[in-house]
Amino acid sequence: MSDTAAAGESRGAPAGHPDDVLRVRDLSTRFFTEEGQVNAVESVSFTVRDGEIFGIVGESGSGKSVTALSLIDLVDSPGRVTGGEVWYRDADLAEEFRDRLPDAVDGEFVDTRRLPKGVRRALRGPAFSMVFQDPMSSLNPSVTVGEQIAEAVEVQRRATANPRRTRSRTQGYGMGKLIADTLLPNRGFTSESSMNRAIELLEQVGIPDPAERAHEYPHQFSGGMLQRAMIAQALAGEPDVLIADEPTTALDVTIQAQILNLLRDLQEQAGTSVVMITHDLGVIARMCNRVGVMYAGQIVERGTLSDVFETPVHPYTQGLLGSIPDLDDPAPRLQPIEGNVPSLLDEEMGGRCFFADRCPKAMTDCLQPISEYDADPGSDEHTARCVLAEREFSEADALPPDHFDRNEEVRGDE
Amino acid sequence: MSESTRAAEESATDGAAVARDEEPLLKVRGLRKYYFEDDTLFDKLLGRDPTSVKAVDGVDLDVHRGETLGVVGESGCGKSTTGETLLRLREATAGTVEFDGEDVMAMSREELTRFRKRAGIVFQDPFSSLDPRMTVGDIVSEGLKIHDLPEESPDDGRSKREWRRDRAKELLERVGLSADQIDRYPHEFSGGQRQRVGIARALALDPEFVVLDEPVSALDVSVQAQILNLLEDLQTEFGLTYLFIAHDLSVVRHICDRVAVMYLGEVIETGPTDAIFESPKHPYTEALLESVPRASVEEQGRRVDALSGDVPSPRNPPSGCHFRTRCPKVIQPVTVDIPQEQYRGVMDLRNRLERQGFSAASVWETLESEHDGDEPFERDTVVFKEALRDEFDLHGLSGATMDTVEDALEILANGREDEAAQRLRDGFASPCEEEDPLLSDDRHAVACHLYADEDYDADVDPDRVGNPMAGMADVRQPDADGAANGSAGDGDR
Structure with missing residues (x-):
């Protein structure tokens, strides 16, 4: 989507689809722990439309639950939402604050992050509400x-x-x-x-x-x-927006099917928008219209369901899809992603693509911060935080396999 | 029961079985594990009868050398208890377990120690199954120390302790960790790495047989795939036999050669993986497979006919087939011929009355809470019956069936729950509740009355007559027409 291109200017709501009920831009949440600053959510942008189910999928520690909590301002100390905007469409609310807080209002949209704390709190319930993971x-x-x-x-x-x-x-x-x-x-x-x-x-x-x-x-x-x-x-x-954080993870498959049917019914009958957070790609596939894939606090790829599942651009998305055994057509061998999920400590993150150390297609271009690019295949909403969306992989630029094993000093020289 | 005939039948039905040992490595028969509540001395003094929780209720399994047998089921179905009981980590209430011809349940202490060397286990939770105060080197080599290995000092002048440490290093390398991590503590590792430590520990004694109790369910998908690949490699390399316990059906499909599906402490279907997944027989297996969300675009918006209700409590499992309280294909008695959904509805109502303490008062209360308007709430039996008909999908019945149901609703509206339940029981008793279906005897075996004809038309094994488990042919006589008609009348399967 084009809103990422305009990330530099911070006035007004991002452009988007006319049906958007929620537009999130550059949302960042940090935890200030004794071990250091943890960047749990790192400039996350996405939109949620009227009556749709938007899925956020990622592994544990990828920041998907913190994203949900940040949306409704429930992040507890030592965490804090450090930046970003959450634009929520509510004409009455916009009218109420148009004069008092002109910065926080754009058309029918209101930036809830700029509203007084009490008002934010009042939005929980009628505007946003949440279903937690562990009942x-x-x-x-x-x-x-x-x-x-x-x-x-x-x-x-x-x-x-x-x-x-x-x-x-x-x-x-x-x-x-x-x-x-x-x-x-x-x-x-x-x-x-x-x-x-x-x-x-x-x-x-x-x-x-x-x-x-x-x-x-x-x-x-x-x-x-x-x-x-x-x-x-x-x-x-x-609520207008129901946030469901791993609503079926603790449940057996037959019960999971019941709960998913229930959520689907509610969404269809009441026209509620649902933000569905899960690690289960199958649940995403059954329920969602559009999807964002999270890794290390960032949305690394987003688009419609078929953009992400059929024509994934980011090697992480590809790896994730290759890791799950297929129930109907079992492959002889799985193609896992090597390595482990990174810790999100600020000092260890560095200004590079966070997936580069596990990526089979890491190139020298990956050693700088990556912004969200439009990805060619699929619909025009398809974006990826990966240089492969812009250029082809070439062996000449590939990083040597031991690049990230070498020590800090060597890395610093490059 | 005669094993030779079973084996003979097996090899007869499938030519591939020739390649396999005649005798399975592990043979479990009628394994039961009950836990007792209210069983203290105090309860006895008060004359209370202990209540049993039937965690595992008569499980038969064969695990052949070199294969992976998957045990799947929902939480609480007894799959983990089965895994632990057959290794004698828990004492079984009844049943036999033969490992390579030896009876595990009858082993003495020393024999058991020898058995433990040959059979290992990897636990589910990599966070609680490693001692946080031991280094991973100590964790991996603890088994070697307990079994006093190596038996003699190594020739190369290393001490036994050094030998064990080197062995631990080898094992860590083999499972994909680095040997210089040997002095680290479990908390320094991620979940996937800890599970690797758990696998290294299970491999330390060169076992032949490993029980893998949900080894990947606590891991993220990308790490899960790494561990699954590792387990496959190790199996090929060391010729291991696995019992793979899991709830994730796609993982089971990926790694297992044969599968046993469990429900409420019983194996309800078992067979080669492809047969189970491509042509499941038991309605429960069908429902399980139907419920799993597939990670593909075609899955979008797919509505699953979810099973109704929850798994019943193992304290008081349903009579007959344990699955009948949720089964969409529950068999109708001869006297009834109504659409299957409505029969399911009647059975749901009965089930709620009989097993879940459903009361007319709570329906009235619900109706009252929905009642708004100014005039006071009046109890109207017509509204009451309509609410129940809606809830249990009982519209459109006719004839005698309708009369019975209407009768029962009328009685229920007057607050006589037991009588209503009795009325429904008299009119709608299913053959499924009369007796527990037995697991049939072929390679793709199923315990379901729908398949009764196929099984029992086959020659009755003379060796099995007189065995209570084999008494099916006798027991079936009184209601033979009922069961036969029921399954024949069930056209929708």
Whole structure:
């Protein structure tokens, strides 16, 4: 897409498809740990359209989950979103801030990163919501499932009654309330109507006997049922964008099929856009319209499903596809990618293509930072962070196989 | 049961089996592993009966020399327990395991030590299966030390300790690590590298047989492919026999020669890999294969007819065929002839009433929570029945079948769940719940009543008569027409 070419100017939303609901540009997240600065997400750009499923695929440690957390501003210390823009389409919100924060508004789009913290927070629920990976540890074990979903419903309900007054929602829990709750531990946050709505949501996600199951605790649910409950909770605010972080990784294949069907139904019925994060290329293939492949904190290739699966340009994408055994047509031998996923410590990264040390086609051109190029094969949305999108591989420029084994000084000389 | 006839049959049905040893390296028969709950002295004093969790419930496996047998199934089906029990890392509740003609379950301590030298294991989780306080050199050579190897001091003047260290270095190199990493600790390695250490440890004693318990499921795809290639190379180089436990079907297809599919502690289908994957017989195997997402563009938007519900608890497995509570092809009794989806719906309703404590009250509660408007909620049995018909896909029934279902719904609406369940049980009892299907006796074997005709029309092995496991022919008589009609009536398979 052409928005990458305009990365230098930072005014206004990136150009894109008219159906875009989310345009992310150069999003970067760093973790400041004792071992050093970890570049978990490194200038990631992508767009999500109305009612589509956008897939982010990558191995563990490639930064896909942190990307999701960065989108909805949930990155915890010692991590911080250090740069980039998240443009979200919402005409009302844009109108509200057009005068106050002209920089943060462009047409119907609002850059959520420039909005005040409280407003960002208020967007979680009605605009963005998230389904986490591990349903067992993401729900509170000491509160019934129905109660937890009803809480989410209640939060949204109070928010609608008092839009964007975040203090009236979950904040403002002062000493007075603390004392009241200590003295009256059964003072519920939820009302009967929000509990009824929770039961409706549970039914919507296909939980049998919702009225009864709502009064059960998470440990009484199976993994698949808990994941359904998590989805119900995420739906409480009727979000525009649902972020599903490895929603089926902890589940068996037959249960995975049920959950994928459910997500597909929800997306088709409510027109919700879904950002689907997974390491499973099969799940991506079944669910997604467009895909981004992440490696070492960057989106190294993105495009439509067939761009990425049929005409991949980046050697990493090719390697990933060559690594998975085919169920219907088993190859005698797999073609793995040699080596291991790099650590993302800033000092070890260097200004080069991060995949060059494992890449079978590394060339001298790969030793400088690589930007996102338009890739020729496939649709015009197909881009790759690889010099091979611009030129052919040539033996003459190839790096010697031991290039990255030599020590730092040698590398520094080049 | 007679093994010679089984082997004879096997070689008769498939010419390729001639190349293989007559006698399998590992022969597991009727392996059971139950865990007991409420089994303390205190419970006994209170007169409580222990409840059993049937993790492995009668598994038969043959592993031939040099082959890879895959054991697949969903979590909780007992595949890992099978792997550990047949190495006697857990004591079996019942059953026999023969390794190269010796009975593993009856081995003395010394015999067991010798057996452990010949059979190794690689565990699933490379993070918790390596001692964090030992260097990888110590981890790899620990087995050598325990077995007091080398037996005599090496001729070249090295001490036994140095010999073991050199051997550990060799092994590390062989599995793709570098020998100078020998003094490092596990935390310094990535997941894939740790799994290599685990493999080196299993190979240290030159075993013939290795149980690989989900060796790649904790790894990323690119690393997973490296380990799979390594395992294949090692098998060729050292002539290893593998029992490969996995839940990932594409990995199994890639690496295994034969596959056994497990469900709730039982092997429900076994056969050569290609036969299982290209023409699965058991409805569960079909559903598993159908559910796996393929990594190709054709997969986009494919809707899978997912199996309904969850795996039942092994504390209380369903009677008869364990899979019947989820089976899309559950066999209808002779008296019933309705579309399969509706029969499945009736069985789902029954199952919920019988096994999951479904109550009319919760349906009323759900209806009430959906009820809005100002007038107070009134219990209307018509609405109640309609809600259940929607949920269980019971529309469009007719005749006697409809009467029974309507009756049961009416009874249920009045809050008498047990009676409703009984009514449905009387009207719709499936042959599948009467008895446990046995694994048939051919190379591509399946335990499913749908295939009963094929199996039992074959000559009944005279050696097997009198064996409780072989009593199928006798047991079947009373309901012979039921089962036969059921499978014949099931036209959609």
